[in-house]
Amino acid sequence: MSVKHAISRGLELGRSFLQIGLLKSGGRVAAKLRADRFRVGQSVRTVQPQAFLPSRYRYYRTSLTGLAAQLQSAGFRRRWTGGSPRNRAVFLAFGLGVGLIEQQLEEDRRSAATCQEIQAVFKKKRFQSTLRPFASGFKLEDYIIGNQIGKGSNAAVYAAAAQFARPKEPERDSSLLELRVNEEDLQTVRSPACCSLKSFPLAIKMLWNFGAGSSSEAILKSMSQELVPCGPLALKQEKEQITLDGHFGVLPKRVSAHPNVIRVYRAFTADVPLLPGAWEEYPDVLPARLNPTGLGDNRTLFLVMKNYPCTLRQYLQVSTPSRWQGSLMVLQLLEGVDHLCRQGVAHRDLKSDNILLEFDSDGCPRLVITDFGCCLAQIDSSLQLPFNSMWVCRGGNASLMAPEVATAAPGPGVVIDYSKTDAWAVGAISYEIFGQHNPFYRAMGLQSTTYQEKQLPPLPACVPAGVQLVISLLLRRNPNKRPSARIAANMLHLSLWGRRALASQDSVSMRKLADWLLCQSAVVLLQGCSGPSGNRVEAELQRSFLSNLELEDLRAAVGFLLYGRDQSRVFMTFA
Numbered sequence: 001m002s003v004k005h006a007i008s009r010g011l012e013l014g015r016s017f018l019q020i021g022l023l024k025s026g027g028r029v030a031a032k033l034r035a036d037r038f039r040v041g042q043s044v045r046t047v048q049p050q051a052f053l054p055s056r057y058r059y060y061r062t063s064l065t066g067l068a069a070q071l072q073s074a075g076f077r078r079r080w081t082g083g084s085p086r087n088r089a090v091f092l093a094f095g096l097g098v099g100l101i102e103q104q105l106e107e108d109r110r111s112a113a114t115c116q117e118i119q120a121v122f123k124k125k126r127f128q129s130t131l132r133p134f135a136s137g138f139k140l141e142d143y144i145i146g147n148q149i150g151k152g153s154n155a156a157v158y159a160a161a162a163q164f165a166r167p168k169e170p171e172r173d174s175s176l177l178e179l180r181v182n183e184e185d186l187q188t189v190r191s192p193a194c195c196s197l198k199s200f201p202l203a204i205k206m207l208w209n210f211g212a213g214s215s216s217e218a219i220l221k222s223m224s225q226e227l228v229p230c231g232p233l234a235l236k237q238e239k240e241q242i243t244l245d246g247h248f249g250v251l252p253k254r255v256s257a258h259p260n261v262i263r264v265y266r267a268f269t270a271d272v273p274l275l276p277g278a279w280e281e282y283p284d285v286l287p288a289r290l291n292p293t294g295l296g297d298n299r300t301l302f303l304v305m306k307n308y309p310c311t312l313r314q315y316l317q318v319s320t321p322s323r324w325q326g327s328l329m330v331l332q333l334l335e336g337v338d339h340l341c342r343q344g345v346a347h348r349d350l351k352s353d354n355i356l357l358e359f360d361s362d363g364c365p366r367l368v369i370t371d372f373g374c375c376l377a378q379i380d381s382s383l384q385l386p387f388n389s390m391w392v393c394r395g396g397n398a399s400l401m402a403p404e405v406a407t408a409a410p411g412p413g414v415v416i417d418y419s420k421t422d423a424w425a426v427g428a429i430s431y432e433i434f435g436q437h438n439p440f441y442r443a444m445g446l447q448s449t450t451y452q453e454k455q456l457p458p459l460p461a462c463v464p465a466g467v468q469l470v471i472s473l474l475l476r477r478n479p480n481k482r483p484s485a486r487i488a489a490n491m492l493h494l495s496l497w498g499r500r501a502l503a504s505q506d507s508v509s510m511r512k513l514a515d516w517l518l519c520q521s522a523v524v525l526l527q528g529c530s531g532p533s534g535n536r537v538e539a540e541l542q543r544s545f546l547s548n549l550e551l552e553d554l555r556a557a558v559g560f561l562l563y564g565r566d567q568s569r570v571f572m573t574f575a
């Protein structure tokens with residue numbers, strides 16, 4: 001055998017080692033390295049994206065490090081170096097391969113450190129609400145209630161203003177009771193002009209209470225999911241610890257603030273009042289005190305939030321976002337879902353009515369996930385729900401239930417994994433954002449229990465290829481083949497802002513990516529210093545991306561993008 005031959009055999013051996021590490025996991029071939037395209041010295045390769053799953057990657061790294069250690073051990077060296085010239089050549093080539101791999105691992109370590117440093121900088125810059133904090137507001141009488149601005153199957157929502165924050169004008173200083181008695185005032189309150197967001201910057205959601213009882217503890221317990229987006233000062237101190245099932249327990253998990261998740265400023269219980277439109281729109285849920293035939297309990301839960309101009313559904317009825325804005329909207333939903341997932345919360349009822357919308361200073365829609373009434377927020381944050389009986393609630397809107405939830409059959413030991421179900425719903429809602437019908441909605445539409453991926457309707461050609469790829473991956477039936485919200489969000493970030501780092505034809509160097517990340521961080525920090533631009537949707541998204549930067553998630557996103565590029569032979573740009 002010639003030396004040239006020996007070297008190539010040595011490299012082949014090194015390659016096989018890599019393949020073994022990547023291929024086997026849990027006795028199942030889940031990822032196949034494309035050896036033909038693999039060249040030592042490249043950092044991110046064109047491989048099936050599943051190969052980038054963290055556990056497998058760790059396995060691959062461990063096998064390589066172990067291998068390098070073995071090679072360095074004296075015994076190993078003696079065995080090989082003492083052999084024939086041919087064996088020595090094989091060993092040399094093999095060592096060379098491992099040396100290059102070590103170099104690559106070192107590059108990885110450096111990139112991981114860069115990610116951590118960037119993450120630390122942006123984690124410190126926490127999201128702050130723009131609404132001024134207020135100290136009072138734990139009673140209904142603290143608010144002036146305006147028009148009804150929405151209604152669902154569990155609640156009515158009213159525009160509101162805090163009494164204590166209002167200028168002291170005689171007509172404005174009226175209590176809620178006076179508003180109810182004075183019909184003239186009531187008419188004024190109902191007029192849309194009066195209910196502008198400026199006059200009524202708050203929204204009060206009044207939950208309908210049938211059957212929970214009228215004690216505060218019972219109400220808070222039965223509607224506890226609604227409290228998940230509560231801020232730290234939302235509940236009065238004494239309500240922070242309530243009696244649950246005879247034990248002192250803490251209120252349910254609460255998520256921290258995020259630009260794409262609703263913030264509840266106050267939550268309190270109060271007697272159900274007769275608000276505008278109650279008689280006409282929801283007489284049956286009123287208590288007997290107000291309607292003798294009503295079925296509602298006397299007291300209920302009120303949530304105080306920011307008043308948003310409209311829902312996503314209302315917005316899409318009158319306008320179609322540009323492809324850039326549409327991409328940012330999908331990305332915001334993914335960022336919001338990722339924020340919830342990280343804190344062990346699955347929303348389980350994502351739909352365009354449960355997404356509120358306002359505009360940033362550039363007129364770009366900012367989306368906010370709301371209505372946590374169906375969410376899963378277990379103490380252990382596992383997002384795994386034992387499904388042992390058909391009475392276990394699987395979530396809201398059945399049309400947008402991910403396949404793994406919709407097809408689950410109850411039984412002993414059955415568990416539903418919600419870690420990627422909201423991401424699936426974002427995939428379906430994305431069709432609406434890009435001006436299409438939601439494929440899972442109409443009577444003739446697809447059903448999440450039975451659809452095949454090839455039946456998904458095409459998105460309009462103007463939707464950027466990177467976004468189309470993300471949406472199609474989010475709607476994969478098999479959750480193991482579906483990217484998480486974080487990885488899908490990373491894919492969009494890279495497609496929107498990192499196309500230069502992705503520009504090479506066959507591979508993406510981690511070093512190039514790390515350089516791009518550093519540049520991006522500098523730009524975002526500088527933008528933050530230059531004032532109000534920091535509140536723009538784009539800036540918020542970029543900060544969110546940088547504060548959640550993990551090398552392995554990024555690598556997985558690159559893997560999916562390269563996979564998509566291979567599949568479609570389309571280079572993903574927004575140009």
Ligand SMILES: Nc1ncnc2c1ncn2[C@@H]1O[C@H](COP(=O)(O)OP(=O)(O)OP(=O)(O)O)[C@@H](O)[C@H]1O
Nearest residue numbers: 150151152153154155157203305306307308353371
């Ligand atoms: N903060 C808010 N600002 C403006 N409008 C809001 C706000 N919160 C809710 N709404 C409006 O009220 C409607 C009903 O609110 P929400 O979805 O929270 O009620 P629900 O009864 O829990 O709904 P569902 O039927 O989905 O269970 C929303 O679709 C929206 O139109």
